[in-house]
Amino acid sequence: MATIGDIFRKTFEGYKVDPSDKVWQHIEKHLDTPPASGFQNLIKSKTAIIAASLVFVTAIVFTLVQLTSENQPTNSIQGNLTKQTKSNDLSKTTQTSLTPQPNSNNNSNKNIISTQTLTLATNPIPNCQPIAPTQNLLQNNLAINNTSTQNTSALQQFNPIQNTTIPALTNTETQYTPKTNPVFTISKNDTLCKGESLVIKATGGQSYQWNTGEISDSIKVNPLNSVLYSVTVSTSGIDTVLNTFITVKSCYSLFVPTAFTPDNDGKNDYFHPVKQDNIGIEKYEMKIVARNGKIVYSTNSFEDMGWDGKFDGNAAPENFYLWYVKYTDSDFFTHELRGQVYLYRH
Amino acid sequence: MISEAELIAGCIKGDRASQRQLYTQLAPKMLGVCRRYFEDSQEAEDALQEGFIKVFENLNKYRKEGSFEGWVRRIMVNTSLNYHRANLKNHFHSDIEDVENEIVHDANITGSFTVDVLLKIIDNMPTGYKFVFNLFEMEGFSHKEIAGMMNISENTSKSQLVKAKKFLRKKINEFGINEL
Structure with a gap:
């Protein structure tokens, strides 16, 4: 007695399939160029992008906030001013490096401004109010306020970055600009039978956005109709759109016999194509032409018995005859078939 | 070595x-x-x-x-x-029914099968069944893990497994008879 799982596990235990040689060749080729590809792979993963950009931005914001909070205890206005210019400088650098991120850019601006207004507000206090305890109290309050802004700013930073993962990439990406011009490729146009699936692969990018919504470098598709797949491949801030057209055809086909024997023995007396599978036929026409070019039989109905081997009421001679069939199946695919059939008399 | x-x-x-x-x-x-x-x-x-x-x-x-x-x-x-x-996300949307009510008699198959036969059966399984069955029975992942990996609910994972087993059972029986 065994469960289905047991049977499958037991049967597949130690199941091995030898891969073809080209698998290792491709892997080896890939291993020969490790740094660029390794980084591409890293970049490919969404989490890595989020993590990297998050660390990057929070680090800047944190240093900023730290710098500005350092301002508060200093008593001289001059000291404050120099430090503020410093932080202004810093804010400029953040702005430039964050330009591709409209959302987080706004946000970090907001944060910088708010912390600055806070520091500015502290400036007059030490000078105008010489009473030590109050000053301390105020400074404490401010310190608390400041830490709270720091917290919220960290939170505010988090959300927009999550939403704009791909633009955030450009911050880190520039450091790893590929040496050569990027080459993007996509699988060639292809033709599929309806019901089959196909993997379409794009290469050369650090991120991919398909019109199907996928973001991996390859997608498996199973189209019901002919369709254009497109992918926006991005690397180092360059976006390229690549297209591949997949033609879907129905691979259902009719079986057409190659010979028939119109001798009324009940076997193969009529020449008629035979359905395969459960194919539905919406439109149908068949013509049979003799070698001399005369049409010996034609019909527009698949339900007809087919050709009985007679022409104008007389038995047509033993010979090859050419046939032509055109039909539209229930999936609305039109098929045209041609061939020859041997009329056999004995 | x-x-x-x-x-x-x-x-x-x-x-x-x-x-x-x-x-x-x-x-x-x-x-x-x-x-x-x-x-x-x-x-x-x-x-x-x-x-x-x-x-x-x-x-x-x-x-x-x-x-x-x-x-x-x-x-x-x-x-x-x-x-x-x-393609996966298209394979699961119709499985909201309650799994607990389904009883599967799972433990009475005898005989042995070749890899080729079982592989043929797996190949012909609907994709949703195939993945959940493979992940649960062959790879040993839990329904919770499968739910996370495939972005489906745990219940969907369970119901797919039940259906997968029904499907396999039927196919195995067919093959069993054919082989005799």
Whole structure:
């Protein structure tokens, strides 16, 4: 007695399939160029992008906030001013490096401004109010306020970055600009039978956005109709759109016999194509032409018995005859078939 | 005979001979794993190739918790899943019914089967069944893990497994009779 799982596990235990040689060749080729590809792979993963950009931005914001909070205890206005210019400088650098991120850019601006207004507000206090305890109290309050802004700013930073993962990439990406011009490729146009699936692969990018919504470098598709797949491949801030057209055809086909024997023995007396599978036929026409070019039989109905081997009421001679069939199946695919059939008399 | 740890260390250093040896040792078995997720053996090879590249690139992240082969296997399974992710989400939407009410008599199959026969059955399984069955029964993931990996609910995972087993049972019986 065994469960289905047991049977499958037991049967597949130690199941091995030898891969073809080209698998290792491709892997080896890939291993020969490790740094660029390794980084591409890293970049490919969404989490890595989020993590990297998050660390990057929070680090800047944190240093900023730290710098500005350092301002508060200093008593001289001059000291404050120099430090503020410093932080202004810093804010400029953040702005430039964050330009591709409209959302987080706004946000970090907001944060910088708010912390600055806070520091500015502290400036007059030490000078105008010489009473030590109050000053301390105020400074404490401010310190608390400041830490709270720091917290919220960290939170505010988090959300927009999550939403704009791909633009955030450009911050880190520039450091790893590929040496050569990027080459993007996509699988060639292809033709599929309806019901089959196909993997379409794009290469050369650090991120991919398909019109199907996928973001991996390859997608498996199973189209019901002919369709254009497109992918926006991005690397180092360059976006390229690549297209591949997949033609879907129905691979259902009719079986057409190659010979028939119109001798009324009940076997193969009529020449008629035979359905395969459960194919539905919406439109149908068949013509049979003799070698001399005369049409010996034609019909527009698949339900007809087919050709009985007679022409104008007389038995047509033993010979090859050419046939032509055109039909539209229930999936609305039109098929045209041609061939020859041997009329056999004995 | 070089130990696994030495082999891994060699691969991390980028020693081609070690990489080659690791590949040779594991590839046939891993292609056997990938093959269960693809009807097309060419696609299975593509997944194997991509999986091994990931293995070599992430070897330094292998933490030696659990077997190395298990770690590689998991990468292969995830890579195979990735290939199907585009299509997977279309395979589950009609499975909201309650699983608890379904009773499956699971434990009375006798006889032995060849890999070829079972593979043919797996190939003909609806994709949703195939993945959940493979992940749960063959790879040993929990429904919770499968739900996370495939972005479906735990209940969907359970119901797919029940259906998968029904399907397999029927097919196995058919094959059993045919073979007699």
